[in-house]
Amino acid sequence: MTGLHIDDDAILDSDDEDDLSNDIDHTERNRQVYLKACARYHVTPSTYFLRHVSCIHVPLQNHALGDLGAKAMATALVKNTFVKCLDLSSIGITTTGLMYILEMLEANTFIRYINLSENNLQYVGARYITEAFLSNQTVEILDISGNGFKDEDSKLLTPIIEENVSLREIILSHNEFGDIAGRQFGQALGENNTLKRFDISWNHLRQNGAIEFCLGLQANTTLEGLNLSWNGFGLEGCHEMGKTIRSNRSLTYLDLSSNRVNYDAFKLILRGLKKNKTLRTLKIGCNPITTDGALSILRAVADNRCKSLTTLDLSDVSVDNDFLSLLHNLQRIRPLHVIHGIELRHDELRKGENPVVLDTDDPVTILFECVKSRNLRLIDMLKNLDKDNSETLSREELNKGLMSIDVPLSRRSLDILMEKLDLNKDGQVDYTELMTKYKEHIRRVTKLQRDADIDFNNYRDYDKFDQLREMVRLRMRLSVAATTTSTGSQTTN
Incomplete structure (x- = not known):
């Protein structure tokens, strides 16, 4: 890999495996390659990896491999044809260990899912990851959440979104992306036509960052799942998101949980949702949208708008009897799964006998x-x-x-x-x-x-x-x- 400067006994140098007997089955062969690599790099073999070396999914999360342990593991995976999913979250590597893993991915064309989250790889790691995935054409899911990426690091990662054509899902949650990332990632998604799912939850997309992200997203025609939970869209971001939802024809899943969405902001989302014909799942819980907001979306469904919606997550949003009554009636005529908070009881509105006179300029x-x-x-x-x-x-x-x-x-x-x-x-x-x-x-x-x-x-x-x-x-x-x-x-x- 250009620029990684791996030493002479790097992970691709595994000549010893040629000495293995042809009579040894593939699983044993993979184990022997790993054990020889551990001996060469003076690390204690991971019994957990030995048990999974020929499995489709290798879940090594929270196993403290360190850089040399990652090097031995990567050596064993260079010619491994079994492993498709590799979870290396929180394994205690630095950018040195990351280089070994990325070089292995150059040679291994069977791994489809790689999880490198919670390793605190920061700026240098972002640069290495981008360099590797500009040429990688086999990995379909990349998880690099929780790596201490700053807002300005989004400039390094943006080319992956713009140029990689094999990735179907990118997970960037639990970092520190904000206004710069909103603009960078939004524009990149506008250029992308291969990604299906994008997760930028638990970041700092607020106001201008949220607006810029939505502006770019409006040009995207292929994204199906978008997780924006635990950001801070607020009123301004919801205004632009409402316009995005209205024109979008590909999103089927949208998570806006915990985004400082009050009732006024939710009405902006609902404006777009009423015109949308593809969204099936909306998660808008843990927001102060009030009982009025909860009831307003059900009314939109009852009025034969939001036609495609089948799952509505209103977790921790209180509802009232009107909401529950309407929900019961709706569920009798169409499939609609709803999660909501506690029921609040209100006094009945007085109607008919003493109507409130309306005083308005319009x-x-x-x-x-x-x-x-x-x-x-x-x-x-x-x-x-x-x-x-x-x-x-x-x-x-x-x-x-x-x-x-x-x-x-x-x-x-x-x-x-x-x-x-x-x-x-x-x-x-x-x-x-x-x-x-x-x-x-x-x-x-x-x-x-x-x-x-x-x-x-x-x-x-x-x-x-x-x-x-x-x-x-x-x-x-x-x-x-x-x-x-x-x-x-x-x-x-």
């Missing part, structure tokens, strides 16, 4: 969202509210119509509504005026969504609109539920 949104929630056409709404058959709506008719569905407006909001709708100022609202304002409303919503996607600073305006829209939808559902319950009681009586 009553037009309330009106048109009510129409949308009830699946009505504008002409249908006009006919339903037009009690005097004048084909127009007065202020009083609008007021009574909204009160009948438990969405009463304050006097101020009613005044604003009539001022917005009554374009010719004759005190009545006709169908043409309704249609004109409805088209304006649709254009406004489209612009709010577009501006929020382009620049996170514009999200606040969209969020105000979205909260108002969700409030209307909730009131509609409560109103329908109350009416159904009342009708059922009357029928029973």
Whole structure:
């Protein structure tokens, strides 16, 4: 390996094995090669390795081999055709021992999985690993987590993601990757078309780092599994992740556990999730998304969005009775496995008798969202509210119509509504005026969504609109539920 400077009795120099009898079976042959190497390098043989020398999986994690022990082991593996998975996590090697292992991988074309985690290889180790894996074409899974890599070390490791075409999974968890790594790895994933799984959990991807990572990821079309747990995506990172999820067509597994995702940040994720058609498993637990956040994703599933979702992990997220009731109904009609936290009990919302009057500067949104929630056409709404058959709506008719569905407006909001709708100022609202304002409303919503996607600073305006829209939808559902319950009681009586 160029630049490794291995001495003359390096691991590939194993001439003694030619003296072994051809009558010895392969397992014994492998053992003899290992024992001769141990004698040459003056190390005590590992009985555990001797037992597994001809197994598919060699789990040597936490066996303190050290550099010379790694050298003897590597010698025995140069021509070994049995071993496919090699776990060398926490075996106490330095970069010297790492060089022996990497040189062995140049000659051995059978090993598919190599775990070098928890060996504290740091900057120099990152350089050696990259040099080796730019040419390695056989290893498919590489685990180098917990090696003390700093943020700037990501520049050394990025070429592996960009240029290696055999790796299917890379695990980089439990390091110190941050803003630089977010940009480097994100851009590299945008160029990669062979990786299937990527794990960068337990790092420091926050704010700019999280944003840059998602920006790069948006160009990737092959990644299926992504573990981002225990970072710090927060509001900014979730804004960009929501856009990524919305456009992505390959991810089936996403872990965002423990990422400082509050309810507002989760709504940004949910915006993208509602448009996604491939994600089957979402892990969003250990985040303060509240009972409202937990219920909002189930409602999205119930509304026939998030169509592909089959597993939802809300570990340590509290839920309420509404959540459990909806979950029960959903699981009767589609496969959905949900993990959640404890159940919180809330007092029942008072509905119908003493409705809370809504005071808002945007009553037009309330009106048109009510129409949308009830699946009505504008002409249908006009006919339903037009009690005097004048084909127009007065202020009083609008007021009574909204009160009948438990969405009463304050006097101020009613005044604003009539001022917005009554374009010719004759005190009545006709169908043409309704249609004109409805088209304006649709254009406004489209612009709010577009501006929020382009620049996170514009999200606040969209969020105000979205909260108002969700409030209307909730009131509609409560109103329908109350009416159904009342009708059922009357029928029973």
